[in-house]
Amino acid sequence: MLYFAISGDHDAVLIEEPENHLHPEIQRRLFSFIREESKRQFFLSTHSSVFLNTQIADRVFLCRFDNAVTVQNATSRANILSELGYSIADNLVSDVIVLCEGPTDKVVLEELLAKLGVSEKKSIKIWPLGGDIMDQLDLSVFRESYKIIAVIDKDPGSSAVRKRFLEKCTKLGIECHQLKRYALESYFPIRAIEQVMGKPPNKVEKIDFNKPIANQLGYEVKRNAGRIAKEMQVEELKGTDLLEFLNKVSEP
Numbered sequence: 397m398l399y400f401a402i403s404g405d406h407d408a409v410l411i412e413e414p415e416n417h418l419h420p421e422i423q424r425r426l427f428s429f430i431r432e433e434s435k436r437q438f439f440l441s442t443h444s445s446v447f448l449n450t451q452i453a454d455r456v457f458l459c460r461f462d463n464a465v466t467v468q469n470a471t472s473r474a475n476i477l478s479e480l481g482y483s484i485a486d487n488l489v490s491d492v493i494v495l496c497e498g499p500t501d502k503v504v505l506e507e508l509l510a511k512l513g514v515s516e517k518k519s520i521k522i523w524p525l526g527g528d529i530m531d532q533l534d535l536s537v538f539r540e541s542y543k544i545i546a547v548i549d550k551d552p553g554s555s556a557v558r559k560r561f562l563e564k565c566t567k568l569g570i571e572c573h574q575l576k577r578y579a580l581e582s583y584f585p586i587r588a589i590e591q592v593m594g595k596p597p598n599k600v601e602k603i604d605f606n607k608p609i610a611n612q613l614g615y616e617v618k619r620n621a622g623r624i625a626k627e628m629q630v631e632e633l634k635g636t637d638l639l640e641f642l643n644k645v646s647e648p
Contacts, residue, residue: 397426401434408437415444424516427452449506449515491518492645495535495546495570499524500621501580505547505642507625508633514646535568546572547641549579550606573641577605581617581624583638588627589613592620 400409415423423446430438431452440447441459448456458470496502502522509515546565548558558574565572577583582605590596597614610616617624633639 398429401430401436401438406436408439409434410439412441413443414440415442415446420444420446420519421517423447428510428516452510490521491543492520493544494520494522494645495544495572496522496524496580497548498526500618501547503622504580504625507622508628508630508638508642509645511628511630512642512646514642518646520645535564535570544570545641545645546570547575548572549575549582550577551579571644573637573644575641576637578607579609580638581609581621583633583636584609584617584621584624585628585632588624588632589617591627592623593617 397411397414400406414426418426423444427447427449440453442448447453456470458468460466460468494505496505502524505522506515509520514520546561548561551558562572562574564570575582582603586600586603593615598612600612603609604612610618630639633642
């Protein structure tokens, strides 16, 4: 697989079930290598959840065979995991489980952890908890995990919810990190935002970390959060508590 990834003059590579005889960690390293080192187009058929990482794979298709072969462009990875028979147990046996507020935060954390190389070394599952309903969830289901850590933002509009969630984490012995900035997107550098979305309607030289970033720039960045995180450099997080949190995730 590595040979065809870097040798020859072909533009496309088709691989059937690359997970065969590969440890999950090696699967993740292979996926990262293909992404970073090869400019070719890869088509992978797989039953492994490792290769369903939508932050690396451009498209994910679900293939079925009933009376005929059908191919579905699947936008929901959860739908695919369910179809392949994966369950919550797959998350509980992971090296690390990260609890976050919503699906947008999940996408950003996945991308930043990949940039730090953590995703190549550990099996990390990130669970979005539904934002303002997170204090109502039964977190005891996660206690069987080897390591669990949570992250929430500072949004004062839901301070009561966050307070109850923190109290619940403390009671269950779950480490919870509350960010110092308004939201996760408050850590996006203006450079990366403009690279993905273009110049904002409002001219802003410096972001106020205690206010919603969309109100300051004049457009909503959340819908492009994954692409912006992909554009970011690790150095741009230097000195922030978000980087401290990401480093905690990588600790044994």
